[in-house]
Amino acid sequence: MARMHFKGQAMFRNLSLISVLLLGWALPAPASAEVRIFACEPEWAALAREIGGDKVTAYSATHEKQDPHHIRARPSLIAKIRRADLVFCSGAGLEIGWLPLLMQRGARAKIRPGTPGYFMAAQHVTVREKPAVVDRSMGDVHPDGNPHIHLDPRNILPIARELVKRLSVIDPDNSAVFTANLKKFDKEWGMTLKQWEEEAHDLKNMPIVVHHRSWSYLIGWLGLREIGSLEAKPGIPPTASHLQALLKKAIAAKTRAILRTPYDQAAPSNWLSERTKIPALVLPYTVPRDAKSGTLKILFDDILVKLRQANVHP
Amino acid sequence: MTKRYMRAVAAIAVPVCLASAPLAAADKQDLQTILQEVKALKKTYENRIATLENKLKSLEKKKASAAKPATPASSSRSIKGNSFNPSIGLILNGRVSSFSEKNSEISGFGVGEEGERGKEGLSIGESEINFSANVDDKFYASSTVAIVQEDGSDKIELEEAYIQTLPDAGLPDGLRLKAGRAFWTLGYLNEHHSHADDFADRPLPYRAFLNKSFNDDGVEISYVVPADLFIEFGGGVFRGDDFPSGGSVSGLGAWSAYARIGGDIGDNQAWRLGAYTLHTDVNSRATNEDSVTFIGKSNLYAADLRYTWAPTGNAKDKEFIFQTEYFHRNEDGTYNDSNAATGNVNFDDSAQGWYAQTVYKFAPSWRVGARYSQLLAADTPARLTGSALDSAGHDPSTMSVMGDWTNSEFGRLRVQYNREELSNGKEDNQFILQYIMSIGAHGAHAF
Numbered sequence: 028m029a030r031m032h033f034k035g036q037a038m039f040r041n042l043s044l045i046s047v048l049l050l051g052w053a054l055p056a057p058a059s060a061e062v063r064i065f066a067c068e069p070e071w072a073a074l075a076r077e078i079g080g081d082k083v084t085a086y087s088a089t090h091e092k093q094d095p096h097h098i099r100a101r102p103s104l105i106a107k108i109r110r111a112d113l114v115f116c117s118g119a120g121l122e123i124g125w126l127p128l129l130m131q132r133g134a135r136a137k138i139r140p141g142t143p144g145y146f147m148a149a150q151h152v153t154v155r156e157k158p159a160v161v162d163r164s165m166g167d168v169h170p171d172g173n174p175h176i177h178l179d180p181r182n183i184l185p186i187a188r189e190l191v192k193r194l195s196v197i198d199p200d201n202s203a204v205f206t207a208n209l210k211k212f213d214k215e216w217g218m219t220l221k222q223w224e225e226e227a228h229d230l231k232n233m234p235i236v237v238h239h240r241s242w243s244y245l246i247g248w249l250g251l252r253e254i255g256s257l258e259a260k261p262g263i264p265p266t267a268s269h270l271q272a273l274l275k276k277a278i279a280a281k282t283r284a285i286l287r288t289p290y291d292q293a294a295p296s297n298w299l300s301e302r303t304k305i306p307a308l309v310l311p312y313t314v315p316r317d318a319k320s321g322t323l324k325i326l327f328d329d330i331l332v333k334l335r336q337a338n339v340h341p
Numbered sequence: 342m343t344k345r346y347m348r349a350v351a352a353i354a355v356p357v358c359l360a361s362a363p364l365a366a367a368d369k370q371d372l373q374t375i376l377q378e379v380k381a382l383k384k385t386y387e388n389r390i391a392t393l394e395n396k397l398k399s400l401e402k403k404k405a406s407a408a409k410p411a412t413p414a415s416s417s418r419s420i421k422g423n424s425f426n427p428s429i430g431l432i433l434n435g436r437v438s439s440f441s442e443k444n445s446e447i448s449g450f451g452v453g454e455e456g457e458r459g460k461e462g463l464s465i466g467e468s469e470i471n472f473s474a475n476v477d478d479k480f481y482a483s484s485t486v487a488i489v490q491e492d493g494s495d496k497i498e499l500e501e502a503y504i505q506t507l508p509d510a511g512l513p514d515g516l517r518l519k520a521g522r523a524f525w526t527l528g529y530l531n532e533h534h535s536h537a538d539d540f541a542d543r544p545l546p547y548r549a550f551l552n553k554s555f556n557d558d559g560v561e562i563s564y565v566v567p568a569d570l571f572i573e574f575g576g577g578v579f580r581g582d583d584f585p586s587g588g589s590v591s592g593l594g595a596w597s598a599y600a601r602i603g604g605d606i607g608d609n610q611a612w613r614l615g616a617y618t619l620h621t622d623v624n625s626r627a628t629n630e631d632s633v634t635f636i637g638k639s640n641l642y643a644a645d646l647r648y649t650w651a652p653t654g655n656a657k658d659k660e661f662i663f664q665t666e667y668f669h670r671n672e673d674g675t676y677n678d679s680n681a682a683t684g685n686v687n688f689d690d691s692a693q694g695w696y697a698q699t700v701y702k703f704a705p706s707w708r709v710g711a712r713y714s715q716l717l718a719a720d721t722p723a724r725l726t727g728s729a730l731d732s733a734g735h736d737p738s739t740m741s742v743m744g745d746w747t748n749s750e751f752g753r754l755r756v757q758y759n760r761e762e763l764s765n766g767k768e769d770n771q772f773i774l775q776y777i778m779s780i781g782a783h784g785a786h787a788f
Contacts, residue, residue, distance in 0.1 A: 090608055090654055097657040099649065101611040101788050102571035102603025109515055110567045128785045130508065131481075133565060134517050139508045263749065264705060290655055292705070316608075 062198045065108050065138075067116035067126060068095050070177040070313045071148065073323050075115055078190050078208050082201045085115075090316040094290040095121055096262070100128040108133035111144075112197055115190070118147025119154055121174035143196040149174055151189045152182040155243050166260025177313070179244035180220055180327050187212060219324060227331055233338050234280045236273065236305070238265075238287035238296055241312060245330065254280045257287075257295045265295040278303050284337040288312035308337050427474035427482075428782030432536045434466035434775070441770040447545070448764035449718030449732025450692070451628035451635055451676070453552030453584045454491070458761075459542065459773075464490065466775070469500065469534065473782070479510040485534070500524070500534075500556060515565040522558045525577055526599050527617050528666045529645040531555055537786050539662070539700045540743055541757045541773045544714035546668040546694030549737075550641060552584035555619065557595060571613070574600040585619070585639045585670075587626030594622035603788075610650045613788060617643040623674060629729045637674010637688070643667065647788070658705050665697040672719075678728035690719035698741075706748065712741040735765040752778045 064085040066072035072087035079085065088104055089095050095117070098104075108114065108129045116122050130139070138144035154172035161170045176182050191209045195202035231250040235242075238257045246253050254277055259269040277285075277299065285296040285307045293307075300307040310330050314321035438461050445458035459466070466489075473483035485501040503521030506512055524532050530547060531554050543553050559579030566572040579586070581594020601615030619641040626635045645666040652659050670692050675685040696714030703709070718732035725731055738761075745755035759771040 093654040094657060097655065099611070099651075099656055099788055100785060101605065101649075102601075102613045103605040103611060105565060105573075106569060106571040106604070109565050124785050128787060132517075132787075133515070134506075134508045134512070135514050136508045137514075290653070290658075292658065 062112045062194060063110055064113045064115055065111035067114075067122050068177075068313055069316045069321075070323060070326070071115045071117070072316070073314045073321065074183065074187060074190065075113075077212050077322070078187055078205055079194060080204060080208050082198065082204055083194070086111075087316050091311065091313050091321075092289050094288075096124065098122070098125045100125045100132070104129050105132045108138070109135060111135060111138055113144050113146060113193060114138045115146045115148070117149055117174045117176060119149035119171040119174035119176070120169040121149075143193045146190065146193050148182075148186045148189075149176050151185050152176050152179075155247060156240065166258070166263040168261055173240060173243045175241045175244055177244070177323075178242060178330075179248040180216070180223065180323075181248060182244065183323060184213060184216060187216075216324075219327075223327060223331060227335070230331075230334055230338055233284075233334070234282045236277050236282050236285045236296075236299065238285070238291040241288050241291075242286055242310075249334070251334075252280070254282050257285070257299065264292070270295060270299060274299060274302055277305060284308040284334070286310055306337055308333060310334070425474075427472040430469075430471040430473075430779060430781040430783045432467075432469040432471070432534070433778045433780075434468060434536055435464070436466055436541065436773055436775040437463050438774075439772045442761075442767055444767075445761070445769055446629075446729065446764055447549055447716065447737050448735055449721070449730060449737070450549045450716065451626070451633040451730060452549055453628050454630075455553040456548035456551075456584075458769075458771075460490075467498075467500075467535065469536065471782075475507065476504065479507055481505045481507055515567060517563050518560070519563075519577075520560045522556055523561070524554055524556050525559065525561055525579070525597065526563065526575060527551070527555050527597060527619055527641075528615070528643045528668070529647055529664060530666070532787065536777050536779070539664075539698065539708075539710055540712055540741055541755055541775045542741075542759070544666075544696035544698070544712060545716050545737060545739055545763075546666065546696060546714065549692075549694055549716055550585060550668050550670055555583060555585075557581065557583035557586065559595070561597075569604075571603040572600075573602075574598075579621075581622050581624075584626065584628075585641060586621035586623055587635075588624040589622075590624050591622070594624070596620055609652065609654045610648070611788065612646070612648045615643075615645045617641075617645075619643075629678075629680075632678060632680040633729050634677045634679070635672065635674055635688075636685075637672060639674075640671045642669045649788075656702070658702075660700075660702040662700045663698070664700075665695065667693070667695040669693050676725060676728075676730055678725065678730060681725075681728035683724055683728050686722055686724040688719075688722060688725075690722075692719045693717040706746055708745050708747070710741075710743045710745075712739075712743075714739050714741075733765050735762075737761075737763040739763075751780070751783065752776075 062079060062083045064072070064075045064079065064083050066075055066085055066087045068089055069087040069091055072085040075083055075085040086107055088107065089098055116126060149171070154176065157172035158168055158170065161168050187209055191205045194205045227249050232252050234252045234254050236254050236257065240256055240261055245251070255273045257265040257270065257273065259266060282303070282305045285299055285305055287296050287307065287309055289309055289312060296307040299305065310333055311326055314323060314326045438459055440458065440461050467487040469485050469487045471483065471485045473481070476482050482504045483501060487498045487500045489496055489498055499522060501523050503519055503523040505519045506517050512518065524534070526532055530538065530543065531551065535543065547553055557579040559577050561575060561577030563573060563575030576598035577596065578593060579595040579597070580592050581589035586595050597617065597619045599615060599617040601613060603611070603613030605611050621639045623635055623637055623639050627633070643666060646664070648663045649656065650661045673689045676688045677683060677685050694716040696712060698710060698712035700708055700710035715736055715738040717736050721731045739759055741757060741759045743755055743757040745753055747753045753776070755775045757773040757775070761769040761771060763769065
C-alpha cells in the first residue's frame, strides 16, 4: 500500500512534467492576430470572410455535401472549437445534435452561450414554421422553428450587421475595417437583391415539391408554391404510401420541379420524377467550403438560374 | 403730429365714457341675471362632465376586468415551473437470447458478475433513467440509474452521478473537472453507456478486465491542448471499490492517466488514438460468484483506435467504422479459489486481451458488423491448477456478427450471433435479439 502510493506520486510527477512539456510545445505559438471564427456551416464562413476580410480566419465545420443536422462530434472539431474566438452558427436547433457536445469538450470560456463569442444567426431574423406543439411522433421537428434561414437572402443583411457588432467587441482595433466592409457588402447586396427579385418575378407561384423542408425560406422569398414534401414528417425517410398520395397531387398541380439538397437521398425524388416526368432538381444548399470557388452571391445566382430553367422547360 | 393724434384719441374716449356711465346704471340688473345664468350653465355643464367622466371611468374598469380572464396566467397551464426541471431520458432495453452451452466460464480469469454471459430466454436488460441539467453557470450534473435484475429481484444500480465543470467555471480554457461516479475515461467503450454500443454485449477484455465497465467513485481532470491536432490528456483518482479494485480501505485506492490524439483525414474520415492506464490497490476482490478472491495490486494498460469513414460526409446515410482496443494487465498479489481449495497462492503475472470490430452502415437504417475478441491468460501457477484461474493453455475467444435496424435516432432493433469458446472445447453458439429504445431527452453521443 505504502509502496504503491510512493510509486503513484512518482508517476504523477512524471505526468505533470509531461503536461508542462506538452503545454510548452502547444502554447508558445503567439495568438495570431486574426479572429478565429468557427462557423458551423459554409454559408456563415463565407459571410464571415466578406465582413472580416483578412482580419479573420473562418473555418467551416461542415462542407457543402453534409447535412448540418447530423454531424459527428469528431476530435478535429473539438480541436477547432478549443481555439475559436467566435462560434457562428444557424442556431434554432439545427446543430443541437453536435454543437453543445463540442462546446462542452472544448471548454472555451470566451465562446460560451451569452457571450459575444456565441453567435446564433437565427436569433436575429424572423424564424418560420415555429410549431405550437412538439412531439417526437411528428418526426425531427425543430421546436425553435425552421433553421434554414440563410436561403432567404433578405436575412443575410441583419445577420451581417450583428456579426460586425460581435467582431467589433472581440477585436475592437479592427472595428473600422469591419464597419467599412459591411458598408460595402450592404450596398452590393442591396443592389443584387433588387436585381434577383426583378429576374425572379416569373418564378412566383411556380409549383414545386421538396424533399425536406430545407427550402421554406427560399420559397417564402420567391413566392414559390410548395405542393408537398417527400418526407411525410421532417427527418423521417419518405414512405411508399405517402409518395403515392403525393404523386397525384404533384401531377394535378402541374409541378415544375422536385427540389432536394445535395445531401438528401436521391431515390425518393427519382422515384417521383420517373412516374410524373417532373424533373428532379438538385439545388445547391450552401456555398462550397473553400470560399475561393463560392460566395453567397454565387449561391443565389446558381439557385435562380436552375429554378428558372426548370420553370421554362418543364 | 402727436398733438393732433392725442386730440383725436380724446375725442373718441370722452363720448364713449360719457355714454357708458348711464348704460351701466340702467342695465346693472340685467347683467346680474346674465351672470347668474352663465353661472348656472357652468354648473350644469360641470355636472354633466363629471357624470361623463364617472361613466368613462367605470367603463374602463369594466374593460380591464373583462380583459383579465384572457391573459394566459389563468386560462392555460403555466409551464414556467417545469422549464428549470432537468432533462429526463429513459432507455428501454430488452432481449431474447439462446445459448447452446449450459455453462459459460472464462477460463483463467476471475470474472465479476457483470462480466458473465447474460441471461438465457426473455429478459429486459438494463433500463436506464437519466437526469441531467446545468446546475448553474459553473456546473453541470448528470445522474443515470439503471434498473437491473440480479438474483431474481429488481435492483437499482447507480451507474453515474457526477458533476462537471462548465466553460464558465473559471478554470483555464480546455480544462474540465468531473467528480462523483461516472464511466471514466479508459479505452473507447468504457466512457459510453452500453445502449450506445454497436454490439449486444461487451467484448471479452471488458468482461474480464473491467467487469463490463469501470465506474468507481472519484475525480477526473481532463485537458484539451490548444493545437490543430486534437490532443487531450488527463487522469483521475478513485475510491478503489469498483472492479478491478475491490474492498477499499483507504478510500483512495486507484488512479488513472490517459492521453489521446485525433484528427481528420480529408473531408470524410476521422480517427482517434489513445493510451490509458489504471492502477488499483486491491484489498479484496471477489469474483466467480464469490469463490475467487484476489488481494494485491492490479495495473491495467490500454490502447484504443477508432476510425470512421462516411463516404459522402453524412454518417447518417452510409458509414464505415473500425474500432480496436488492446489491454494488458499485470497483477501482483495472491489468488484464492475457495471452490478448488487452493488457499492463498502468490501470483505475479500478466494477461492480455484485445478486440477489433467493423460496423458498416450500408443504408440509412441498416447496419452490419463483425467483431473478434480474444483473451490471453497468464500462465497458471502450479497451485492454481484445476481452479477457475487455470486456463489449461486455452485462449478464450468470441467471434460475433450482428445486424441492426434503426427506425429513428431513438429506436433500434438488433440481431446478433456469437460463437464463443471461453474454455477448452466448449463452443457456445449464441443468438441474441435485442431492442433499444429511448424516450425523452437523449444527449448526443461522443465520437
